[in-house]
Amino acid sequence: MSKKLFYLLGIVVTIILGTILYLKFCCSCCVPTKTTDNTTNIVKTPERNQTPFFLDGSGINYQCNDNFNFLQNNSALLEPISDSISIGVEALKDVLLENPNQKITITGYAMSNEENATKFENLGLARANDVKTFFVSKGLAESQFDTKGELVDSWQILGDTLSGPVKFIFSTSAASNSTDLDLLRDKINKSPLVLYFNTNQSNNKLSTLENQKINDIISYTKQVPDARVLIVGHSDNVGNRDANTVLAQKRADFTKDYLIKNGIEASRIETQSQGPDAPAADNNTAAGMAKNRRTVITIK
Template sequence: MSKKILYLLGIALTIILGMFLYQNYCCNCCMKPPKLDNSTTVVNNKRTGLVPFTIKGSDFDYHCNDNIKFVKNEKAALVPFSDSVAIGFKNLKTALQSNPNKKIKITGYATSDEKNTTTFQNLALARANDLKKYLISTGFDANSFVLEGEIKDKWEMNSDTLIGPASFNIIENEPASNNQWEVLKAKINANPLVLYFNTNESRENLSTEEQTKIAEIATYLKNVPNAKVSIVGHSDSVGAREANIVLGQSRAEFAKAFLIKKGIDSKQIQTSSQGPDNPIADNTSEEGKSKNRRTVVTIK
C-alpha cells in the first residue's frame, strides 16, 4: 500500500474520530437549557364530585351542570340563580300548568354539623320551603308543592358553600274529591283576598301572601270549571260618588287582569264596583279611609 493511500486513510479516521467525540462530549455543552413556560399549569387529574341540577318526572327530564347554592348554616339560597337553572324552572312551570294532576316534590338537604336556627324541624326542610317561596314568587301555584327534608353526613362543598342541596321530582297528585274543593272554596271566602290602594291609585305590587291567595283561587277555578270569581272594587268617600265608582271599577279590572295572567279564563271572572257605598271603616280618619280603598275577591 502506497504512502499516499495511508495518508488519506489517516485523515479520514481523524475526521470520523473527531465527529464522534464532538457528538458525544461537546454538543450538549453548547445547547441552551429548555426554557420553562410560565403559562403551563399543573392539571390535577382527580375530579371533584359534581352535583348537577336536575328536575325529573315520568315525562320530564331536565339537567345542567350549574346548580343552586346555600351558604353553610343558612336557609336561603344564593340568588340570582344561573340562566340554566332559571330555564329549568321555567320549563317546569309550563309542564305543571298544562297538567294540574301533578305536583313538584322539593327535597332539601343539610349536613349533620350545620346549625338549624329556623322554626322548621330541620334546616333541610327550611331550605325546601325557601325554594318553594321563590317559585311561588315567579308564578308557580302555591298548591303544587310537597316538601321534604333530609340530613346527610356530608355534602359536596366549595369553601363554605353547599352545592345543590335540593332535589326536584314531579309526582302524581291524588285527584281531589268534590268535598275537598268545597273546603278550599270555604277557606278562600272565609279569608278573602283583599287588595288595598293609596288615594287615586288602581294598582300595586302584590305581597307573597296575596300571591298565595290568588294561586289558591286559580287552583279552585281550574278544577271547578263552572265556578265564577267575583271581584268588587271599593273606594273611600273623598270626591264625587260617580268618580269613586269608576275608580273602584278600575281596581277590580286590575285584579281581573292579574288572574287572567295566572291562566284563568276571563269568562270565569265577574267585576263590579261599589265605590264608596260599602265602607268597612270610618271615612272621617285617614286610617279608616285607607281600609275602605280596597278590592275584594271571592268565589261565587
C-alpha cells in the same frame, strides 16, 4: 489475541447479553396489558354528592348547570338566583297551573356536622323550605309542594358554599274529590283575596300571599268548569261619588286582566263596582281610607 483484549471483549458481550435478558424478562411489567374483551378499563373517581338543578316531570324536562346554593351552617338561599334557574322556575309555574294535581317533593340536604340553628328538625329540611318559599314568591302554588330533609356525611363544597344540596321529585296526587273542592272554595271565600290600591290608582304589585290566593282561585276554576269569579271594586269617600265609582270599576278591571293573564277565561269573570258605598273601615282616618281602596275576589 492478547489476554487484555480478550478480557475487554468478554465484558462487552456480558453487557449486551445482560441488556437483552433484562428487556425480555424484567420489563414486561412496563408494557400495558390488553383485556381480552377489547374494553377500556376506567379508574372511577369517587362520586361527588352533588345534585344538579333538574326538573323532570309531566310536561317539563329542564336542567341547567347552576343550582340553589347555601353557605355552610345556613338555611338561606344564596342570592342572586341565576337567570337559568329563573327560566326553569317560570316553566315550572306554567306546568303546575295546567296540572293542579301535580305535586313536587323538595328534598334538602345538609352535612351531619353542620350546625342547625333553625326551628326545623334538621338543616336540610330548613333549606328545602327556603326553596319552597322562593317558589311561592314567584307565584307557584304552596299546596303543590312538600318538603323533606336528609343528613349526609359529606357534600360538594366550594369554599364555604354547598353546591346544589336540593333535588325535586315529581308525583301526581289523587284527583280532587268534591269535598276537597268544597273546602278549597270555602277557603277562598272565607279569606278572600283583597287587593289594596293607592289613592287615585288602579294598579298594584302583588305580594307572595296575594299570589298564593290567586293560585288557589286558578286551581279551583281549572277543576270546576262552571265556576265563576266575582271581583268587586271599592273606593274611599274622598271626592265625587261618581268618580269614585268609576275608579273602583277600573280597579276591578285591572284585577280581571291579571286573572285572564294567568289562565282564567274572561267569560268566567264578573266585575262590579260599589265605589264608596261598602267601606271596610272608617273613612275619617288615613288608615281606614287605605283599607277602603280595594278589590275583593271570591268564587260565586
